Amino acid sequence: MPLYHNDDQTMLKDSVAPFVAEQAPVSHLRKLRDTADATGFSRDLWAQFTEMGLPGMLVPEAHGGLGMGHMEAGIVLEEIGRNLTPSPFLATSVGAVAALAKAGGTQAGRWLPAIACGEAIVALAIDEGAKHRPDRIATTATRAGNGFRLDGKKSFVLHGHVADMSIVAAKTDGGITLFAVPKDANGVTADPRRLVDSSLASHVTLDGVEVDADAVIGEVDAGGEILDALLAATRTGAAAEMVGVGQGAMDMTVTYLKERKQFGKLIGEFQGLQHRAAHLYGEMEVARATVMKAQQLLDEGSEGAKLMVSVAKAKAGRAANLAVREGVQMHGGIGMTDEYDIGLYMKRDRALAEFMGDVHYHIDQVARMNGY
Amino acid sequence: MSEQDAFRAEVREWLEANCPPEMREPIRDEDDVCWGGRKFRFKNDAQKAWLDACVAKGYTVPDWPKPYGGAGLTPEQTKILRQEMKRIKARSPLDSFGIWMLGPALLKFGTEEQKVQYLNPIARGEIRWCQGYSEPGSGSDLVSLQTFGEDKGDHWVVNGSKIWTSYADKADWIFCLVRTDKANKYQGITFMLFDMESPGVTTKPILLISGNSPFCETFFDDVKVPKTQYVGEINRGWDVAKYLLGHEREMISGGGAGGDMVSIGGAFAKAFGKNAAGELDDPILRAEMAAFDTDVFAYRAMGERFMDMWKTGRAHPASSNMMKYVGTELNKRRHELVMSGGGSDALEWDSEDSKGGARARSWLRTKANSIEGGTSEVMLNVIAKRILDLPGA
Numbered sequence: 001m002p003l004y005h006n007d008d009q010t011m012l013k014d015s016v017a018p019f020v021a022e023q024a025p026v027s028h029l030r031k032l033r034d035t036a037d038a039t040g041f042s043r044d045l046w047a048q049f050t051e052m053g054l055p056g057m058l059v060p061e062a063h064g065g066l067g068m069g070h071m072e073a074g075i076v077l078e079e080i081g082r083n084l085t086p087s088p089f090l091a092t093s094v095g096a097v098a099a100l101a102k103a104g105g106t107q108a109g110r111w112l113p114a115i116a117c118g119e120a121i122v123a124l125a126i127d128e129g130a131k132h133r134p135d136r137i138a139t140t141a142t143r144a145g146n147g148f149r150l151d152g153k154k155s156f157v158l159h160g161h162v163a164d165m166s167i168v169a170a171k172t173d174g175g176i177t178l179f180a181v182p183k184d185a186n187g188v189t190a191d192p193r194r195l196v197d198s199s200l201a202s203h204v205t206l207d208g209v210e211v212d213a214d215a216v217i218g219e220v221d222a223g224g225e226i227l228d229a230l231l232a233a234t235r236t237g238a239a240a241e242m243v244g245v246g247q248g249a250m251d252m253t254v255t256y257l258k259e260r261k262q263f264g265k266l267i268g269e270f271q272g273l274q275h276r277a278a279h280l281y282g283e284m285e286v287a288r289a290t291v292m293k294a295q296q297l298l299d300e301g302s303e304g305a306k307l308m309v310s311v312a313k314a315k316a317g318r319a320a321n322l323a324v325r326e327g328v329q330m331h332g333g334i335g336m337t338d339e340y341d342i343g344l345y346m347k348r349d350r351a352l353a354e355f356m357g358d359v360h361y362h363i364d365q366v367a368r369m370n371g372y
Numbered sequence: 373m374s375e376q377d378a379f380r381a382e383v384r385e386w387l388e389a390n391c392p393p394e395m396r397e398p399i400r401d402e403d404d405v406c407w408g409g410r411k412f413r414f415k416n417d418a419q420k421a422w423l424d425a426c427v428a429k430g431y432t433v434p435d436w437p438k439p440y441g442g443a444g445l446t447p448e449q450t451k452i453l454r455q456e457m458k459r460i461k462a463r464s465p466l467d468s469f470g471i472w473m474l475g476p477a478l479l480k481f482g483t484e485e486q487k488v489q490y491l492n493p494i495a496r497g498e499i500r501w502c503q504g505y506s507e508p509g510s511g512s513d514l515v516s517l518q519t520f521g522e523d524k525g526d527h528w529v530v531n532g533s534k535i536w537t538s539y540a541d542k543a544d545w546i547f548c549l550v551r552t553d554k555a556n557k558y559q560g561i562t563f564m565l566f567d568m569e570s571p572g573v574t575t576k577p578i579l580l581i582s583g584n585s586p587f588c589e590t591f592f593d594d595v596k597v598p599k600t601q602y603v604g605e606i607n608r609g610w611d612v613a614k615y616l617l618g619h620e621r622e623m624i625s626g627g628g629a630g631g632d633m634v635s636i637g638g639a640f641a642k643a644f645g646k647n648a649a650g651e652l653d654d655p656i657l658r659a660e661m662a663a664f665d666t667d668v669f670a671y672r673a674m675g676e677r678f679m680d681m682w683k684t685g686r687a688h689p690a691s692s693n694m695m696k697y698v699g700t701e702l703n704k705r706r707h708e709l710v711m712s713g714g715g716s717d718a719l720e721w722d723s724e725d726s727k728g729g730a731r732a733r734s735w736l737r738t739k740a741n742s743i744e745g746g747t748s749e750v751m752l753n754v755i756a757k758r759i760l761d762l763p764g765a
Contacts, residue, residue: 002448003677004686254760266763274756281755282694286667286674293673307669315670366669367662372641372652 001300003292005075013075015052020076023048024085026341032086033198039162040192040200041086046118054089056116058097058233063112065097069299070233074240074291081244084341084348086199088121088159090237096122096167098233099178103218103226107180111165123163124234125154125181125204126227132156132357134169134231139206141170141177148172148216150179150187150209156355160202161192167217167230168206174221178230185209197347232309235356236298239291239309239316242352246284246320249327249345253277256331273330280319280326287312287319307369314362317353324349379449383456390425391462394418399463401727406466409500410544423497426465433471433495435683436479440487441495447683469538470494470501474547477563477616481604490565502568503620504534504548504590505613512750514549515557515610519592521550521564528552528564530572530595536744540575540588543568550597553607563609565601572596582736583721583729618689620745621696636668636706637661640713657712664702664709671702690758697751700741707735 005013024045032042049055057073059065073094080087092115100108100115114120126134139152150170160166166188168179181188187209190202218226254277257268267273294312297305324346328335335342353359373381395418399405403415406423414420426432429443435450436442445453475494478487493499510517519532530550540546545567553560568575572595577585604612640661641652652658678695681687710731711718718735720726742748756762 002680002684003673004681254762257762268762269764271753271756274760274762275749275752277760277762278694278697278752278755281760282698285691285694286670286698289674289677290670292677308673311666311669311673314666363659363662363666366666367637367652367658368650370635370638370665372635372637372646372650372658372661 001296003289003296005071009071009075012072013079016054016076017079019048019052020079020083020085024080024083024087026084026344029084029086029198029344038200040159041088045085046088046121049087049089050118053116055093055118056097056112058093058101059112059116060101063101063108064116065112066116070094070236070295071292071299073237074295077237077240078244078247081241081246081348081352082248084197084245084248084344088163090234090241091124091158092120092122092163094237095124095230095234096165099167099217099226099230102229103178105218106214107217111180114164120164121159121162123157123160123166123202124230125157125160125166125168126231126356127156128152128154130155132354132361134227137169137171137176139168139170141172141179144210147210147212147214148177148179150181150206150211152206154204154206155201157190157202157204158199158355160204161190161200166204169223169227172221172223176223176227177220178217178223178226179211179215180217181206181209181211181215185211195351197344197351199351228306231356232298232305235309235313235362236291236294238352238355239287239294239312242316242320242349243284243288243291245345245349245352246287246316246323249320249323249342249349250277250280250284252342252345253323253327253330260332267330276326277330280322283319283322287316290315307366310357310362310365310369313357314359314366317359317362320349321353321359376448376452380452380456383453386429387456387460387462390422390429391457391460392418392421395422395463395465396461397463398461401730404463406464406497407500407539407542408466408468408497409542410498411542412497412500422463423465427496430495432466432497433475433491436475436491436495440479440491447680450683451679466497468494468497468500469503469543470499473503473616473619474501474565476619477547477603477612480615481563481612486603499544500539500542502537502540502543502546502590504537504540504546506536507533508535508589512747514613515561517549517551517561519548519550520554521552521562521597523552524596526599528562528597528599530564530566530592530597532592534590534592535578536587537575537590538587540568540590541577546573546590547603549609549613552609556607558610559607561609561613562606563603563612564597565603566595566597570595570597580736581739582733584733584737586737617746618692621692621751635665636709636713637665643713657709661709661713664705667702668706671698674698688759690754693746693751693754694759696745697742697748697755700738701748703741704738707738711735 053066054076056065057068061067080089097115100112111120128138141148141150164183166181168181170177187207189205192200192202195201257273258266260267291312294308297308327342328346331342334340406419430438431443433442434445434453438444471494475491478490505514507517507519521528521530548564549561550564551560552562572593574591575588578587578589579585637652645653647653714731718731721729721732
């Protein structure tokens, strides 16, 4: 498969890009922020996403979705990134769907159709500390009665306070097991914190939460593979969103270079800035290609996907970070003001960079996967 | 089976039957590279057999049309061939500036007669070309070149000198930018082709910091060039040169600069040893190598996307400048890490253990990557102006 969007994907982009830009531009984020919205995203907008079939893009057709791939989901995420749109799309429609579709069974049958028709928001309760360390999960699931008892603390759970269900990764006797924990389960407390990018992420406490045996996603002790699928999808999706954030910041900055005058010249005439902008362009193009490659390998079910996902998360992280830093710097003083959007790009990039493993985590993974 | 799968199977079978085992070994030194040409001497029978087999099949230039020595493959088929060759680690049967640079220029700007006349010997590895672009006073500002061709009716008489002509002492013919109109800077240059054995052509190798002399100074003293031997239009050679520079950048950024694109950390962990956790036993070097590997794998994806887009006309015409910039800077970084990883062993200049100072010499050679074919700074200028559309200074 060539590494560019085919005709169908181009059509998808041509319909999604103007839709997101019109319905949820940066002013949409500002409105939610300035009204201290308690949900963290707009349910009206999610209803519009649903009309377009977007929440179920990755849901298999048998479960009422569109059965599309990561390349297509990435198109939507890039636009979400470019417009800084608060949305449960990444966690619910990409991460949770990847896990449920991989696992199949009761929980897939219960939740995938609900996600596809826009009725269910799902949160990912994976992280436990300030840094992403999915290999050190301490939350426990012990057998109790007909099911399990969950105990532990989760953090950085996006939409955790409003999600209809949370996918909880926990330690069981022989490995990792994933559980579908419904919103109303006893013993679950979600403590939402507003983050630097105005999104809401919860610290979730699981205190003796009792779930039935059929709450297990996939098989007991065999959650590792499902968790891997969830992580690969979410990381690739976050990378695609970062490409959108970086591209949005870069476009805004390049435009500014063509408008702002100092010393009697457009600042874009200065070679010092031209070279930095051109360097940034190269980094962004490489990041875009890398993310597409990861999407393609995931869609092909290739063995090489895992390495490329980490490469993509790291590279997109580096490139988008450069874009927002150069963005603020090249805007000068106005870049420091809340009124101007470029700072919002910097904030969103920071949150996405941290989500599901930062640049350093993934560069370390690249080393490990290459045997050092 | 899809058409593509069938083609892949066919290629696989052909490679199995025709690529000698010796040609699947990594390239060790310059002699292992087949450059072709009148003066070329094959290192061994396998090298010749591999070239002959590829020539017969059109696989030295798979995407060129058949009448010009190619196999007439589509971009998709060419990619499959490349993938299959890479899979068995097959060496390139023939490397040449004729293939990478002159060929694409002739395919676009040449007459039918020129294509038949010049492309076939390139495809067969019979004529080796060199490039006459830079001059002592015209480096990044190439268009200021002074080598002059005086109009003598049916021929030009060329006087001047070129510099950094790669392998000019080994080449048979030169494609050369020559000023034919002193009054017109951009539209006063003609893209000429002539034999390096023409009376009045002399070459002098230049000793570089690597201790090697891959480049020459080339002098023209009343060299007679028939007025049939030019590409495109008279005085419009700059158009050809610009197009061709795109291909040069494509080449430098593709195979050349990326190196073999394997994990550098993986290779060095063996030499360095690992700690109990299985990590390369030098945490800072490990981190730098891992960051570099990440960039290399990312650039490899970029290379694939660039080629897919370039071959189908989807790429921005100036995007090869970005590839060249990113790829060459990456290659320089690779060799800095190779030197760090090698420690004092890598400093050895001529010992047998160091294969004649291979690492040190390669490291120094790579410093030219971001100078030749347009400096990194010129690449950034082009990206800024042509892609980002930033205002001119």
